Amino acid sequence: MATTTEPAIDLDVASARKPGPEQTDGRWGGRLWGMLIVLCGAMFLDALDNAMVGIAVPPIQSDLHMSTASVQWVVSAYVLGFGGFLLLGGRLADLLGRRRILLSAVAVFALASLVGGIADNGALVIAARFVMGASAAFTAPAGLAIIMTTFPEGAARNRAVSIYTACGAAGFSLGLILGGLLTELGWRWTFLLPVPVALAVFFGATALVPRDAARAPGRRSYDIVGAVTVSAAMLLLVYTIVMAPTFGWASARTIGQFAATAVLLAVFVTVELRVKEPLLRLGLLRNKGLVGAALAAAAILGTYMSFQFVGSLYMQTLRGWSPLEMALAFLPAGLLIAAVAPNTGKLVGKFGPAWMIFAGFVAYTGAYLLFLQADTDSGYVATMLPTMLLIGVAFPFSFTGAYVQATSGVADSEQGLAAGVLQTGYQVGAAVVLAVVTATMAVDDKAGRGAGAAASLMDRYRDGVYVVTGIAAVTMVLALVSALRGAAKRRARQTAGN
CATH class of the missing domain: 1.10.287 (Helix Hairpins)
Structure with a gap:
């Protein structure tokens, strides 16, 4: 493998590890497929849970008599646990064994979700969500690192990552629908449903994920x-x-x-x-590909989660749509992501991850600009559907590009840590951008702009989307500069080689 001090994002170079027979001939056997499905299941579980519980917040507040200030922690506690432990989770996966960490964290996730489902007070629900977030901070980098160290760098890895991305999108889309349906039955089902899913992942990983390699003898600090x-x-x-x-x-x-x-x-x-023996070898942060991918990840999830937040308020508060109607409005994006993502691996191999990230942000920027045209009575097909379709293209392009760029050229022994750095970018970006968007909307709300209540709300929502659009546009420009520089360096190397 390439050293960690150079980005080394040439996706046509084979991995230094000798690939297995299933990988060299382009065909994957049943056991390899089974392992990938299990790891995708862990990603699916995280996305499913987040989508369902997010929709269930209002009934949780009502049933448990929680204040607005306290009920926000049903969501924020998960973000806190996830973002707070990602670096540690990624590094421990490298040091203690990725399979071991994955199994332990999935088991804790299942237990915490069960506790949240039977809790009779808000504090216990919040505590359960924090533990679930912390558990996901260990499963996410461990699962991604197993994929990256199983599939050699190049076409096989790109294909695996694109499938991994599609499963996350499918979990989120299904979570929106199930969240709307289950909330009608009772919010507790949004906590209880993930339990059997987590158990299926646990037993599947036990059977299909290879055991961790034996550690070198001797004491380790x-x-x-x-x-x-x-x-x-x-x-x-x-x-x-x-x-x-x-x-x-x-x-x-x-x-x-x-x-x-x-x-x-x-x-x-x-x-x-x-x-x-440091927890984080600081030289890893000199890998420009990894750092650039983490910054792109911050913009990807930061802008999308903020847009979803504003869009949800627009649909439910301003337009009066039900949670299920809102979920169906977002569904086209999820379906398109699930359809496009499995094919993005070939595109990454052809154009490179930097160009995929750039293309993704072209689509993101266009999507958010379109939503700025929405008004208090805009039709879904004319305004919102085109936005969802553009997001459906942007998400798999940018996600797959960021995953591949972050882990290319990173030694096997640090794949978990690299995954943790990337995932930290996603979570911190989501928290930062959402906080800025929320503050912007709150300031304008106090100013009371607009002739009527609906117009005033619409003004607030547009201000939030302006922030989202600006961040997406700036990232698009930076991604273009990065892609052009990378292309220039490759041409220079080819010229020198000739």
């Missing part, structure tokens, strides 16, 4: 201080971002928490430079 400081820093960072709209971005509390986060990160870096 573990970077406990590094693990504590980076986890504390990420937890505090995500918490501060989530709460900033409530307390104010310029408040003494928010500034103090950001300062404390910076101190914790500084301590972490100091520790990593001194210990013999």
Whole structure:
């Protein structure tokens, strides 16, 4: 494999590991397919749960008599646990064994989901969601790392990643529909349904995911201080971002928490430079491909989740649609993602991940610009359906491109960590952009713009989408610059070789 200090995003170069017979001839056997399906099931489970519980928040608030301030933590606690432990989860998967971490975390996820489903108070539901998020922070990088170390770099890996992306999209789309249906029966079903899915993933992984390789004999030191400081820093960072709209971005509390986060990160870096076996080898962050993919990931999920937030408010609060009607409105995007994603592996191999990310953000920017044309009585087919269809193309292009770029050229021993860095980009980006969009809309709400209540709401929603569109457009330009630079470097290498 290439060293971790160079991006090495040439997707036509074979992996240094000797591929198995199922991989060299382009055909995958039943066991390999079964393992991929199980790992995709873990991704499916995370997306399914997030979509369902997000729709169930209003009935949870009503049934458990929770305040608006407290019920937001049904969603935010998951984000906090997920974003706070991703780096640790990715590195522990590398150190302790990816299969071991995957099985343990899926089991904890199932138990926490069951507890959330039978909880009789809001605090227990929030605690269960935090544990579920923390569990997902271990399953996500472990599962992706198993894929990356099983399938050799190139066409086989691109194909596996594109299928992985499609399963995540399918889980989210199905979760929207099931969330709307199950909420009619009772919000507890949105917690209870993931339990058998998690158990199926657990037993499937037990049977189909190969056992972790035996570790070298002898004692091994573990970077406990590094693990504590980076986890504390990420937890505090995500918490501060989530709460900033409530307390104010310029408040003494928010500034103090950001300062404390910076101190914790500084301590972490100091520790990593001194210990013999660091939790995070800082040289990995010199991999421009990985860092660029993580930044793109922040924009991908940040803009989409913020758009979904605004779009949900627009449909339910302004237009008066039911949760199920809203889910059906988003469904075309999910169906198109599921249809397009399995074929993106070939496109990545042909054009490279940087161009795929750029193409994705062209579609994202166009989608959000279209939604800005929506009004209080706009028709779905004329305005919203084209937006959903563009998102259906943007998502698989950009997601697959980011996954491949982040892990290409990374040593097998650090694939879990690289996956954790990428996933951290997704989660922190989602938290940051959503917080900014929420703050922008809140400020304009206080200003009371617009002649009537509906017009005022529409103004707020447009302001939020303006922020989303601006971030997507800037990322599109940066992705184009990155793709052009990469193409220029490849031409220079070819010229030098000739």
